[in-house]
Amino acid sequence: MFETLVPLGWDERWASTLESAEPGALPGRVLQHHGAGLVVALPEGTETIMLTKRLDPEPTVGDWVAVVDDEAIAVLDRRSLLRRRSAHGDKEQQxxxxxxxxxxxxxxxxxxxxxxxxxxxxxxxxxxxxxxxxxxxxxxxxxxxxxxxxxxxxxxxxxxxxxxxxxxxxxxxxxxxxxxxxxxxxxxxxxxxxxxxxxxxxxxxxxxxxxxxxxxxxxxxxxxxxxxxxxxxxxxxxxxxxxxxxxxxxxxxxxAVAETFSDVDEVAEMCRFADCQHDGQPGCAIAQALESGELLTGRVEGWRRLREESEAIAQRATLAEQRRTDRDFGKEAKEAKRSGRHR
Ligand SMILES: Nc1nc2c(ncn2[C@@H]2O[C@H](COP(=O)(O)OP(=O)(O)OP(=O)(O)O)[C@@H](O)[C@H]2O)c(=O)[nH]1
Ligand SMILES: [Zn+2]
Structure with missing residues (x-):
């Protein structure tokens, strides 16, 4: 274990990720990416290293990279990636x-x-x-x-x-x-x-x-x-x-955040039943895609949560609307009373 990197998030899991990707390389966390260089926190201290070869994916802040001879040779498989997608379908930004x-x-x-x-x-x-x-x-x-x-x-x-x-x-x-x-x-x-x-x-x-x-x-x-x-x-x-x-x-x-789960939506459209709850129903395409590995569990989970939230928000909006209507109705009734129409 590289103890000095632990405060930066280094753990056993990263150690085994490095071990299987680039055994023997030093790990470093990217503090900043500017132009041709990376500011990287290495076990012995922080250094700016030049990007001499193209890495795929391109490293971004927060990445763990494998470093050999002051050169970043690989980006360790990420646990998450925050990105910005453009509405016009051009390249996404990490x-x-x-x-x-x-x-x-x-x-x-x-x-x-x-x-x-x-x-x-x-x-x-x-x-x-x-x-x-x-x-x-x-x-x-x-x-x-x-x-x-x-x-x-x-x-x-x-x-x-x-x-x-x-x-x-x-x-x-x-x-x-x-x-x-x-x-x-x-x-x-x-x-x-x-x-x-x-x-x-x-x-x-x-x-x-x-x-x-x-x-x-x-x-x-x-x-x-x-x-x-x-x-x-x-x-x-x-x-x-x-x-x-x-x-x-x-x-x-x-x-285009609304489109971030479009891959899951597309699969869901293939379910046998239009009102499929993706919860063990026969012919569920989501279940099949999970089985085959086409969809990742985490993403389907996120998609489900999002749908639950959308429903909860819609319900709240309906309730609020209902309350408003009731209130307005109450007001009207009161006014009507005052004006004596109902007498
Ligand atoms: N009293 C009080 N004021 C706060 C608090 N948090 C923020 N403010 C005030 O709210 C205003 C905006 O806060 P910021 O922290 O600058 O907001 P921001 O999200 O960083 O805004 P941007 O820099 O425009 O993105 C400032 O005048 C703060 O002093 C708080 O917890 N209590
Ligand atoms: Zn389904």
């Missing part, structure tokens, strides 16, 4: 690899939008990561809106998603957030002004935690922390924060 948890940040000083949260959970699940909702700025929310009630509503609409309430400037909920992060690699998504930077600052604290030892007397080993995209959290875990990820809005229109 945003970060091996993110365990995506923190979906919503400010309680504005309405919590189910559609945005759903979009975020879709992005996270499509990447192969766990979505967690953070309702923040609890202390400056509407006086008559209860943060815990807001959290309960989100839990109902998004089954299986953890929700926590924070107010970082006020020091609220931070311990819970740190516990939830544990040793995970996390990143944040949320609209502008949601409170992401405040959370990042609270998690990072004032001191920058150095990654590995800087090699002395070796100019190649010198590195700066400016523009660093992967940070060690003092309380454990790793934070990836990049301009590319920041640019992922949670507004439904700006790319």
């Amino acid at each position: 945003l970060a690899a091996n993110v365990d948890t995506v923190l979906l940040v919503c400010g309680l000083d504005r309405p919590v939008k189910d559609g945005r949260i759903q979009r975020g959970t879709t992005i996270a699940r499509d990447a192969g990561a766990r979505p967690v909702v953070i309702l923040t700025k609890a202390a400056i929310g509407d006086a008559d809106s209860d943060p815990e009630q807001a959290a309960a509503d989100v839990r109902i609409a998004h089954p299986g998603v953890d929700v926590i309430v924070t107010s970082v400037n006020e020091g609220q909920g931070l311990d819970e957030l740190r516990a939830l992060i544990g040793t995970d690699t996390v990143t944040l998504l949320g609209e502008s002004g949601a409170g992401k930077s405040s959370i990042v600052n609270a998690l990072l604290g004032s001191e920058i935690v150095p990654i590995g030892a800087v090699r002395k007397g070796d100019s190649k080993g010198r590195h700066t922390t400016t523009g660093r995209e992967l940070h060690l959290l003092p309380s454990g875990g790793v934070l990836i924060d990049t301009p590319g990820i920041r640019a992922v809005g949670l507004v439904a229109e700006d790319d």
Whole structure:
């Protein structure tokens, strides 16, 4: 085991991934990718290494690479990949690899939008990561809106998603957030002004935690922390924060997230019964695709969750509509009474 890399997420599983891919190579985690170079945290310290040969896939921040003689020779099989797909079908953009948890940040000083949260959970699940909702700025929310009630509503609409309430400037909920992060690699998504930077600052604290030892007397080993995209959290875990990820809005229109599960949708259309629950029904194409390995269990799981959420949200919308109608009806009845029409 490369002990110095453990804080960066190195574990037995990565060790065996490296062993079967490139035995004898050194592992390193990509802290930053710029042009022709990679800033990589290696067992002995952080180094900038030049990309002399083309790697497939191309390494991105968060990747674990196999390094031999100061050269990255392979990207270890990823556990997750956060990416941005364009609506026009051109090349997808890799945003970060091996993110365990995506923190979906919503400010309680504005309405919590189910559609945005759903979009975020879709992005996270499509990447192969766990979505967690953070309702923040609890202390400056509407006086008559209860943060815990807001959290309960989100839990109902998004089954299986953890929700926590924070107010970082006020020091609220931070311990819970740190516990939830544990040793995970996390990143944040949320609209502008949601409170992401405040959370990042609270998690990072004032001191920058150095990654590995800087090699002395070796100019190649010198590195700066400016523009660093992967940070060690003092309380454990790793934070990836990049301009590319920041640019992922949670507004439904700006790319083709709705299409991220289109492969599963296409298979589902082949089921014998149009109302197949994909739950052991005869002629279920999903079951067959799982069997044959055409679809991965994790993706079908994510797809199911997404459908559950969509249904829950639709139900809530119907309920809200019903309540509005009842209220309006009640108002009309009252007005009618007042005007004496029913007498
Ligand atoms: N009182 C209070 N204010 C907060 C809290 N979190 C964020 N704010 C304020 O809300 C505003 C926006 O917060 P940021 O953390 O900058 O939001 P952001 O998501 O990083 O926004 P962008 O940088 O535009 O993406 C700032 O004025 C913060 O001071 C909080 O927990 N409590
Ligand atoms: Zn089916």
